[in-house]
Each structure stands twice: as C-alpha cells, then as structure tokens.
Amino acid sequence: MVKETIYQHFRAEESTTVTELGTLIAQAQTEYRPILTHFLNPRERFIAETLVHEDNRVKLAAEGLVPNAERQRMLFYPDYYEPVLADFELALLEVKYPVKFATLKHSQILGALMNSGIKREVIGDIITDGSRWQLIADQQFSRFLQTQIENVGRIKVRLSELEPSAVVIPLDEWQEEQVSVSSLRIDVLVAAVYHLSRNRAKELLNNKLIHLNWMLLDKPDHEIAVYDVVSVRGFGRFKLEEIRGLSKKEKIRVVVAVLKK
Structure with a gap:
C-alpha cells in the first residue's frame, strides 16, 4: 500500500x-x-x-x-x-510498405494503431531510421496487430515481427534548448518554446489542442514538472528535462527537449 x-x-x-x-x-x-x-x-x-x-x-x-x-x-x-530482456515481453514490429512510392509519418502510424481499438499503454516507441519504420509493442498484442493493421492512411502496409536485435538505430530528432520563463505554467512554457504569445497559447488550450503526458489539458495555470511531456497539435512535442534555477533577471532557466512536427 x-x-x-x-x-x-x-x-x-x-x-x-x-x-x-x-x-x-x-x-x-x-x-x-x-x-x-x-x-x-x-x-x-x-x-x-x-x-x-x-x-x-x-x-x-x-x-x-x-x-x-x-x-x-x-x-x-x-x-x-x-x-533479462525476455522479462519485458516486448515485440519488435516492422511496418512493411512501398518505400519508393509512399511516405509515412509517426502520427499516421499511431493513428492506425489507435483505430484498431487497442490502448496506448500497449505500444512503446514508434521509430524510424529515415526509411524503415518500426514499433515496439506488448508481446501479447503482436499477433493481433499483425492481423488488424493493413493500412496507414491510404497506404497499404503489413506488420512483420522481427528479433529484438534487428531494431533500427532511430534518428534523434529531439533538440535540446534552454529557455527562460517567468513561471512553469503550461501556457508560459508553450509560448516560450514555440515563440508564441501567451494569448495564442491559451487559445490552443481552449481549443483542446494541448496534451500533458498524453492527457487532454485545458487549464492555462497548470504547472509543468520535470519529465512532463507536452504535446501541441500542429507544433510537436517537448519535455521538461531540467530546472536550472533563476537567472540574474529572476527568470526560471529550464532545459527542454523539443520534437518538431
């Protein structure tokens, strides 16, 4: 307890x-x-x-x-x-698709997975090396996903399970930045990270376009903590990695990792 x-x-x-x-x-x-x-x-x-x-x-x-x-x-x-690795019951699935004629996006693959009826908690990272796409899933759902996922958008696909050792080296698309903010409110951080006005950040919240740790959020005064992940539809995601104290101008210095859309 x-x-x-x-x-x-x-x-x-x-x-x-x-x-x-x-x-x-x-x-x-x-x-x-x-x-x-x-x-x-x-x-x-x-x-x-x-x-x-x-x-x-x-x-x-x-x-x-x-x-x-x-x-x-x-x-x-x-x-x-x-x-040992087997204890974690992970399945590595590769998305087979016509590479020469089609382009896939993370959001499209995730959308197809969610439309199959599974919960987000059974899917790990969706990764790419620039051409190949793979996803990590709960081993118990591997067969289900292979039989259910036939399309990503309008693109015909097939999921194929591979040995864990066949995982690709993913592109590191996160960019680390340091920003100074007046507070850790979500509207303040969203505005600072994406160079928006506070009013625009609040507008995004009011329009239900911002998620905190994959949960919908609409409170502009909600404070962000270390390891929080903020998703802003149309802009991308960022995570708060470190709070480095106050600057000479009494601003809070924070380190964020930003993943552009």
Whole structure:
C-alpha cells in the first residue's frame, strides 16, 4: 500500500497512477516475484522510481528496446532476481510498405494503431531510421496487430515481427534548448518554446489542442514538472528535462527537449 503522505508529492490527477504503481510494487514485495507494468511515459517512470525509493525491498528495471526510449515497460522485482530482456515481453514490429512510392509519418502510424481499438499503454516507441519504420509493442498484442493493421492512411502496409536485435538505430530528432520563463505554467512554457504569445497559447488550450503526458489539458495555470511531456497539435512535442534555477533577471532557466512536427 502507498503511504498517504506520498500523494502530496504528486498532482491530484496523478493519484490513480500512484496507486496503481504502488499496488504493483507491493505485489512484487508480498509475492516475492517480478511484476511487469505496461508502457510508461517519462513522468510515470519518475513516479515509479520515487515509490521504489520509498521501499528498498523492491528493485526496478526499465526497457524500451532502444536507447533512451520515451516509452518503456518497468519491472519491479525482489533482490534475488536478475532481469533479462525476455522479462519485458516486448515485440519488435516492422511496418512493411512501398518505400519508393509512399511516405509515412509517426502520427499516421499511431493513428492506425489507435483505430484498431487497442490502448496506448500497449505500444512503446514508434521509430524510424529515415526509411524503415518500426514499433515496439506488448508481446501479447503482436499477433493481433499483425492481423488488424493493413493500412496507414491510404497506404497499404503489413506488420512483420522481427528479433529484438534487428531494431533500427532511430534518428534523434529531439533538440535540446534552454529557455527562460517567468513561471512553469503550461501556457508560459508553450509560448516560450514555440515563440508564441501567451494569448495564442491559451487559445490552443481552449481549443483542446494541448496534451500533458498524453492527457487532454485545458487549464492555462497548470504547472509543468520535470519529465512532463507536452504535446501541441500542429507544433510537436517537448519535455521538461531540467530546472536550472533563476537567472540574474529572476527568470526560471529550464532545459527542454523539443520534437518538431
């Protein structure tokens, strides 16, 4: 069980995540065996790491198949256990399509996957080396996806499962930037990262075009925390990686990684 005092360290809307992860950690401890999560985003993994730090009887490991994967599965396990790759139950699927005649985008592939009826939590990263596209998925859903995904938009495709060692080296499209802001409010950060006015940022929020950690957000005064991922439709995504303190002008200096649309 999660101690009540732990909840105060997280947002109210994260309480469900805290409870769910705390339950899995307790299960690993009481049943003395490894327990696997679904794919977690960076903020969820930060919560998991914080909870494990509170209970040193359980260890954790994370795996997303590619270095620095944004979405990873976590394994909570007792001291005696030594995790191996197979424990994470990951499937590597390659998107076969007519490379010479068609171009795919991350958003198109994700859209096709979501339209199949599965939940986002069973899909890890969608990656490309510039021509080949691959995705990492929960092993239990590999066969389902191979039979259900036949088109991405108007492009005919086929999913083929490969050995994990066949994963491509993904293009690193994240660009690290330092910005100075007056506060960590989401409208302030969106405006700073994309060089917009505050009014334009609030407009995007009001039009339901901004997601925080894959959840719709419409509160301009919501404060961003380290490891949060913000998605802005039409612009791309960014994640808050570090808060570096105040500048001489009393501005908050932050480091963000930006993924352009």
